[in-house]
Amino acid sequence: MSVPLSLLVAEANRLLQPENFQDYCPNGLQVEGRQTVGKLVSGVTASLALIDAAIEREADAILVHHGYFWRGEDPCISGMKGQRIRRLLQADISLLAYHLPLDAHPTLGNNAQLAERLGLLVEGGLQPEATFPIGNYGRCARTLSAAEFAGQVEKSLGRKVLLEEVGDRPIERVAWCTGGAQGYLTQAAVLGVDCYLTGEVSEQTIHEARELGLHFIAAGHHATERYGAPAVAGQLAADLGIEHEFIDIDNPA
Structure with missing residues (x-):
């Protein structure tokens, strides 16, 4: 089963209420891919390794805690940032990221x-x-x-x-x-x-x-911070009737 990307984003925003937070980055849909979502992958950080793993799993969208476009960083889409975003766009995969809203949710955060x-x-x-x-x-x-x-x-x-x-x-x-x-x-x-x-x-x-x-x-x-993103994505997937998989990219930090 697939659902419109707009419905996934609306439900994620309804659940996490990003409008209530003054954050260091934009929360919600950061990179737009295909307009339907049948499989959602979650992870902690939108690293290249997570993107490649999501492509391998044939995901339509990724939901993470650490996304892109942080306050004070170079806004140019080049270098490492350019490579990550180019990989998402080439694969037509959407990226949703929630920082403080995902920390603060009273049950899933x-x-x-x-x-x-x-x-x-x-x-x-x-x-x-x-x-x-x-x-x-x-x-x-x-x-x-x-x-x-x-x-x-x-x-x-x-x-x-x-x-x-x-x-x-x-x-x-x-x-x-x-x-x-x-x-x-x-x-x-x-x-x-x-x-x-x-x-x-x-x-x-x-x-x-x-x-x-x-x-x-x-x-x-x-x-x-390994637990909030899969909890939120799992809830969204259950509510919308789509597939979900959490991919943990090892990080000792």
């Missing part, structure tokens, strides 16, 4: 999906006053040591994590934000949590965690 995998009970948003918060805070199913919680994260994500263990404070309450969100560490501390988990770490992050008295875990940008 990156943060909600990560919480589900780690067994975390969501209590609120990392920005408590925000209507559409990016990141969350909540509770573990049971009290854990920092090492035990880090081990649980490693088992769930299938990769080693960086743990900065600050004292012997047990972990009951956690704040988290997937991807490159180490800058939210101070906001997490204000919420009174015991640990902050994100994807990336900067040099200053470790000093901040120590001085704030907060355990810190960097679990990988890619690893923490």
Whole structure:
């Protein structure tokens, strides 16, 4: 079964509500291909490897978290960007990308999906006053040591994590934000949590965690954001009666 591309885009926009976000890139349809979609591929980043894999799978459209046209980048369609977009256009494949809207969705987004995998009970948003918060805070199913919680994260994500263990404070309450969100560490501390988990770490992050008295875990940008795009694409495919496949292009970052 196939559906019009316009219907897929409309349903994705209805689900993720990109109009409610001030983002670093355009959200929605970024590259337009054929006008019908029977197979949708999802992935984390619209890399050339993902595009080639989607072509091999005979996909009509790709839905990702990290697309193109980021604020401040060279707008020229040349070099690496030109190669990626040329490959999409030659294959007549559409690209849909959702950045902050896909982070923030309360059940299908990156943060909600990560919480589900780690067994975390969501209590609120990392920005408590925000209507559409990016990141969350909540509770573990049971009290854990920092090492035990880090081990649980490693088992769930299938990769080693960086743990900065600050004292012997047990972990009951956690704040988290997937991807490159180490800058939210101070906001997490204000919420009174015991640990902050994100994807990336900067040099200053470790000093901040120590001085704030907060355990810190960097679990990988890619690893923490593997779950939102396939959850959204899977829901869209089920609603529209089309085929969906998630393709995970390995990335240790």
